[in-house]
Amino acid sequence: MPRLNENYLNLKESYLFSEIAHRTSAYIEKNPQKGRQIIRLGIGDVTRPLGRTVLDALHEGVDAMSSADTFKGYGPEQGYEATRNAIAAYYKRNGIHVEPDDIFISDGAKSDTGNITELFGPGNTILIPDPVYPVYVDTNIMCGNKITYLSGNAENNFLPMPDHNRHADIIYLCSPNNPTGACYSREQLQEWVDYALANQAVILFDSAYEAFISDPELPRSIFAIKGARKCAVEFCSLSKTAGFTGTRFGYTVVPKELTFPSSAGVAMSLNAMWNRRQCTKFNGTSYIVQKGAEVVFSEDGIRECQQNIQYYKTNAKVIADTLTELGIRFFGGVNSPYIWFECPNGMDSWTCFDYLLEQIQVVGTPGAGFGENGKNFFRLTAFGTYENTVTAMERFKHLFT
Numbered sequence: 001m002p003r004l005n006e007n008y009l010n011l012k013e014s015y016l017f018s019e020i021a022h023r024t025s026a027y028i029e030k031n032p033q034k035g036r037q038i039i040r041l042g043i044g045d046v047t048r049p050l051g052r053t054v055l056d057a058l059h060e061g062v063d064a065m066s067s068a069d070t071f072k073g074y075g076p077e078q079g080y081e082a083t084r085n086a087i088a089a090y091y092k093r094n095g096i097h098v099e100p101d102d103i104f105i106s107d108g109a110k111s112d113t114g115n116i117t118e119l120f121g122p123g124n125t126i127l128i129p130d131p132v133y134p135v136y137v138d139t140n141i142m143c144g145n146k147i148t149y150l151s152g153n154a155e156n157n158f159l160p161m162p163d164h165n166r167h168a169d170i171i172y173l174c175s176p177n178n179p180t181g182a183c184y185s186r187e188q189l190q191e192w193v194d195y196a197l198a199n200q201a202v203i204l205f206d207s208a209y210e211a212f213i214s215d216p217e218l219p220r221s222i223f224a225i226k227g228a229r230k231c232a233v234e235f236c237s238l239s240k241t242a243g244f245t246g247t248r249f250g251y252t253v254v255p256k257e258l259t260f261p262s263s264a265g266v267a268m269s270l271n272a273m274w275n276r277r278q279c280t281k282f283n284g285t286s287y288i289v290q291k292g293a294e295v296v297f298s299e300d301g302i303r304e305c306q307q308n309i310q311y312y313k314t315n316a317k318v319i320a321d322t323l324t325e326l327g328i329r330f331f332g333g334v335n336s337p338y339i340w341f342e343c344p345n346g347m348d349s350w351t352c353f354d355y356l357l358e359q360i361q362v363v364g365t366p367g368a369g370f371g372e373n374g375k376n377f378f379r380l381t382a383f384g385t386y387e388n389t390v391t392a393m394e395r396f397k398h399l400f401t
């Protein structure tokens with residue numbers, strides 16, 4: 001009989017999206033007429049199609065597979081050189097120093113943020129923000145790690161800062177944040193980097209939404225911060241940047257300066273360890289997808305991606321302007337596709353969910369699904385159509401004025 005990983009018993013049942021679906025379909029069944037007017041602003045997935053430049057490159061990749069002289073079999077586990085160079089050049093254009101062999105290409109940031117736990121031993125003090133993208137919490141629970149929560153709340157604008165009197169070994173940060181849309185400033189990230197260096201800690205930085213940052217003062221990478229190459233790993237993805245949620249492409253940057261001593265005092269390199277982990281357990285991202293991804297970082301590619309991002313950001317502005325007009329407190333919505341608002345009239349987030357569904361047929365995501373600190377907040381996303389977003393916000397105005 002196999003002994004099972006009983007840490008799985010400690011996972012909370014992830015009922016968030018199934019509960020949303022359940023409550024929504026129950027409502028539609030009871031109110032078929034109104035059910036037809038439902039607008040979904042809870043979508044955590046992109047909806048705009050891939051750009052022309054990317055599509056052409058994907059087609060080229062497919063064509064290469066059709067003839068023996070251009071056919072590709074197994075590729076490098078770390079990703080093709082051309083794709084890694086394109087990413088390093090993209091960083092460079094933003095004034096950031098990342099070397100091609102710091103970069104590991106993958107099928108997405110979710111797998112990498114989960115798999116990274118394998119590089120760390122037991123007994124670490126692990127800081128994870130609350131509220132947050134649930135992957136960091138669940139993957140640490142799966143390996144039996146104890147988590148210390150970093151409280152994000154309205155007082156700190158959902159941007160928790162380090163407690164200099166307490167030690168940590170591993171720190172997860174996500175900026176611009178899912179679900180709150182909050183984005184750390186350069187000074188704030190510098191404080192985190194300085195704290196990590198002082199504690200010999202590592203920062204695991206998720207920048208999946210970097211392309212949504214339009215304020216030039218805000219850092220789009222942890223490596224825009226002095227000292228970060230000695231203390232940070234960055235996870236990035238084309239999912240939200242280029243609409244690759246279904247196409248699948250991510251990359252993780254592990255600088256070669258990132259070394260920590262073993263208990264016997266031997267320097268261990270996280271870059272070498274991640275390389276070993278990937279070479280053993282991962283056989284590379286498809287050549288075709290890497291061809292498509294490579295051009296995302298070109299001038300044409302970036303321009304096309306920005307058109308879609310602007311479309312979503314226009315929606316975000318419609319939502320943000322409405323909430324401002326109604327005097328409802330919210331976070332995000334500017335350098336992010338997410339708007340995180342305080343449930344009006346002291347409602348908790350599930351009561352708010354039912355209220356919006358029943359009164360105005362708008363479906364969003366209750367904040368409780370992202371952690372304890374989300375229980376009086378609600379997430380709306382900008383990934384719907386412009387028309388639906390406008391209609392939903394007109395209904396908001398009627399309901400709350």
Ligand SMILES: *Cc1c(COP(=O)(O)O)cnc(C)c1O
Binds near residue numbers: 107206238250
């Ligand atoms: C969407 C998202 C990702 C990207 O995940 P992929 O596996 O690359 O699709 C990573 N982190 C956060 C916080 C996200 O919301």
